[in-house]
Amino acid sequence: MSDRLFSLEGKHAVVTGAGRGLGADIAALLARSGAHVYLLSKDAAELDVVAERIHRNGGACTPVTCDLLKDDQLERAFGELPRLDILVNNAGTNIPARLADVTTSDLEFVIGLNIRATFLATRAAVRKMLESDAADDRAIISISSQMGHVGAPERSVYCMTKHAMEGLTKALAVELAPRIRVNTVAPTFVDTPMTQPFFENEQFRDWVFDRIPMGRLLSGEQVAAAVLYLASPAAAMITGTSLRIDGGWTAQ
Template sequence: MQASRLADVKASDLDFVIGLNIRATFLATRAAVRKMLEGDAAGDRAIINISSQMGHVGAPDRSVYCMTKHAMEGLTKAAAVELAPRIRVNTVAPAFVDTPMTQPFFENEQFKRWVFDRIPMGRLLSSDHVAAAVLYLASPAAAMITGTSLRIDGGWTAQ
């Protein structure tokens, strides 16, 4: 789905993004929880959802995407409260990650300027940055972290 003004969002695009970002996350979380709760209570269990810095802000032409990422943040918080102390639930919320999928967006100079004007650190994330955040939240070092969102956004949401 391309970025669209709220008034121009097609119902089919709305349904697709809700299905992808909310329904799929809920169903995957539910399946993981069921499996994690089957055995004994021993061991550190963690669910880490991939959200977005857009789950903490608004943006023009991104109402549907922002809405679904805000919902994912809400699911994470509710699940964390419900499942503590047996399962920790958190999100990683990156800003734009430099990938083959996002590179074409940055060919548009206006969009590129808009993004970089919002990242005080002045660069995009790498997929390694996202992986490192997930690894941290899955590790024993994060044993007391649940219901939170680790924003790796170069300062985007600090403003």
């Protein structure tokens, strides 16, 4: 019984930003759990590396080169899918800066990827999911952040976009029930090669660890496990929820 609760056997999943980091870890775990995963990224070389990793472990996947900021590419990528059961909106970005120093170009880029592309990918996914009359459980999971629930200095744009993602999730959870479940995963800082240079700054490191009661960072695998849970039959009655894996940051 417990194995079936977390099985994605026969499911088709899309993971955006799947070329590296969290996206690669999420895609690998969904494939290992039985899903055929469509790997979306604008970097074909990175996708090939992730696909090889998945195939080496016996999983099924299809790399799809797609720039989510290009509407025609996004629509084509989803339109050509044979079917869709799970969407993971993982692609996102952050350009930390004090409000007075935020450039208009940086503002538009972060909003474009974190909000606009997430909305359009979700719209395209819902259209594809609703093509089928099957009653199978379908799920949309967006990678939000603890910053979608609190504020922080030098992160006005990032916090704004993640709060928007949380609002979109609640609205869609109500609109799409009972056919499609919609949730977010809201991590604290994740230990990745991209974040490691930030923690070389002692002041930043102290600021982060002073706010995490658990006293440690997340791993990519832990974030992937949270996504798997929300995508699986084990979460069949969970929708409109943010699964915060923040070590207690937002409990204070």
